[in-house]
Amino acid sequence: MIPAAFEYHAPTSVDEAIALLQRYDGEAKILAGGHSLLPMLKLRLLQPAALVDLGRIPNLRYIRRDDGQFTIGALTSHAEVEASAALAQAARVLVEAEGLVADVQVRNRGTLCGSLAHADPAGDPPAVAYALDCEFQVQGAGGARVVPVDEWFVDTLQSALEPDEVLTAVRFPVPPPRTGSAYRKFEQPASHYALVGVAALVTLDEAGTVARCRVGITGVGPVAYRAQGVEEALVGRRPEAAALAEAAERAVEGVDVLGDLHASVPYRSHLARVYTRRALAAAVARALGQPDPGE
Ligand SMILES: Cc1cc2nc3c(=O)[nH]c(=O)nc-3n(C[C@H](O)[C@H](O)[C@H](O)COP(=O)(O)OP(=O)(O)OC[C@H]3O[C@@H](n4cnc5c(N)ncnc54)[C@H](O)[C@@H]3O)c2cc1C
Numbered sequence: 126m127i128p129a130a131f132e133y134h135a136p137t138s139v140d141e142a143i144a145l146l147q148r149y150d151g152e153a154k155i156l157a158g159g160h161s162l163l164p165m166l167k168l169r170l171l172q173p174a175a176l177v178d179l180g181r182i183p184n185l186r187y188i189r190r191d192d193g194q195f196t197i198g199a200l201t202s203h204a205e206v207e208a209s210a211a212l213a214q215a216a217r218v219l220v221e222a223e224g225l226v227a228d229v230q231v232r233n234r235g236t237l238c239g240s241l242a243h244a245d246p247a248g249d250p251p252a253v254a255y256a257l258d259c260e261f262q263v264q265g266a267g268g269a270r271v272v273p274v275d276e277w278f279v280d281t282l283q284s285a286l287e288p289d290e291v292l293t294a295v296r297f298p299v300p301p302p303r304t305g306s307a308y309r310k311f312e313q314p315a316s317h318y319a320l321v322g323v324a325a326l327v328t329l330d331e332a333g334t335v336a337r338c339r340v341g342i343t344g345v346g347p348v349a350y351r352a353q354g355v356e357e358a359l360v361g362r363r364p365e366a367a368a369l370a371e372a373a374e375r376a377v378e379g380v381d382v383l384g385d386l387h388a389s390v391p392y393r394s395h396l397a398r399v400y401t402r403r404a405l406a407a408a409v410a411r412a413l414g415q416p417d418p419g420e
Contacts, residue, residue, distance in 0.1 A: 128166035132175035137182060139264055139291055145177045146289040147266055153177050155291060157200065157239035160231050185293065188212065196262075196296040203232035203240070215299050217411060218256050218306035218324050222249040225310050227317045241277070242292045244284040244348065246383075247318040249310065251278055251349035255341025256306060256324035257297040265290035274351075281347045303336075304328040305411025309404040309420075310344075311396050313387055319344035320388050321396040323376070325404035327364065329412050335359045338372075340404070345397050346380040354378040355401055364409040373402035 134153075136142040146153050152174035156162055165171045179185060185200040188209050195216065197206065206212060207223040226232050226240075226249050240250040241261065253259075254274045261272040265287055272285045279285055286292060300306065306326040310319050321344045328337040338359045340352040354375030362368045376397040384390035406418045 126167040126169065128163075129169060129172040131166075131173055133178065134175060135178045135181045139182060139185075139293060142177050142179060142182065142291055143264065143266055143289060145175070146291075149173075149175050151288040153288075155179060155242070157242075158202065158235035160227075160235040161239065161243045161245065179291070190215075190299065194296050194298050196294050197237055198294050199236065199238040199292055201237055203227075203235050203237060204229070206237050207232060216257060216297070216306060218308045218326060218408070219250075219253050222253045222308035222310070222322070222324060225249060225308065225312070225317070225322075238292050238295055241295055242284055242286055244278050244280075244282055245318075246281050246346065246348050247313075247320075247322075247344045248349070249308070249319055249322050249343060252319075252322050252324040252341035252343035253308060254278075254295070254297075255349065255351040256308075256326040256339045257300075258339060259295050259297045261285070261292055262294040262296065263290050264293050269293075278348050278350075283348075300326060301328055303330070303412050305408040305413070307404045307407035307411060307417075309400045309407065311400055321345055321393060321400050323397070323400040323404040325401070325408040327359070327405065327408040327412050329364065329409075333363060333413075335362055335364050338405075340376075340401060342376060342380075342397060342401070345377060345382055345393055347383065350380060352376050352378070352401065355405075359405070364405075364412075366406070369405045369409065370402050373398050373405060376401040 154173040156176045156178040185198045187198040310322040324341040326339045330336040338356045343349040358372035
């Protein structure tokens with residue numbers, strides 16, 4: 126399919142991009158890697174009057190670690206995140222998930238922030254954003270603001286971004302010592318999108334008890350979500366197999382689970398529990414400095 130006609134703009138600053146978005150008054154779309162946007166244009170699910178390409182804006186492609194946090198710029202590709210040694214060491218869940226996004230072509234062009242802005246209910250990065258407690262740096266005509274992950278994913282393909290705002294970066298705190306994290310995914314074999322994707326982060330205290338736990342799940346409901354029931358069930362307990370399995374039972378609590386030709390509601394719910402248990406077990410093993418458990 127061929128997209129409907131649109132104007133094309135390549136601003137060289139974020140301010141210029143925002144001015145263009147304002148000029149089109151909600152009828153323009155930002156273009157980053159294009160790997161979610163272009164398919165939607167070609168299918169004519171979207172027919173924007175204009176595209177505002179971020180690609181020529183300098184200084185949006187970076188991974189920084191300072192002041193106890195990582196910050197990743199808007200144009201940083203999935204492949205660049207996947208290849209970061211600093212992230213692999215401190216935030217394995219992100220690197221692991223990015224390595225499972227689609228295929229190498231998509232990962233080379235597609236961006237982490239583009240995925241988070243797109244808010245695809247089956248995208249991998251949204252689950253990780255919950256596990257890492259991400260914050261979103263947004264810039265618009267009214268100035269800059271920071272949105273916490275719990276307010277970011279509003280609905281299917283809808284983030285907290287206003288039409289004239291740019292997501293300039295995503296950031297998260299460097300996880301403390303005795304933390305392990307992991308991403309486990311059951312994918313649709315053609316597209317690689319998650320039928321179920323679970324991102325888990327577990328921090329143990331000195332006695333080996335779970336001090337903190339974060340679990341993000343994608344592919345299961347109309348929007349990625351934080352599995353708070355799982356987290357609550359695990360905090361304060363020793364991370365033994367039975368405790369992990371018990372906590373994982375709460376993976377779809379309160380969620381409107383999707384059923385489609387790839388997975389019925391009971392099957393997807395079952396997968397969510399199994400993959401939650403596996404992600405938790407891998408995160409705990411990593412927190413303890415042990416090899417990944419067999420699955
Ligand atoms: C064949 C195929 C398979 C795929 N499989 C997977 C998969 O397994 N897992 C997965 O997670 N994803 C998958 N994807 C999606 C891919 O990861 C995309 O790269 C990603 O979702 C969007 O990033 P992008 O940079 O390409 O964004 P774009 O397509 O350029 O933009 C997507 C949306 O976000 C908006 N946007 C982008 N950047 C910003 C910004 N900085 N500020 C404000 N708005 C912004 C755009 O306006 C648009 O609405 C797949 C894509 C394809 C084509």
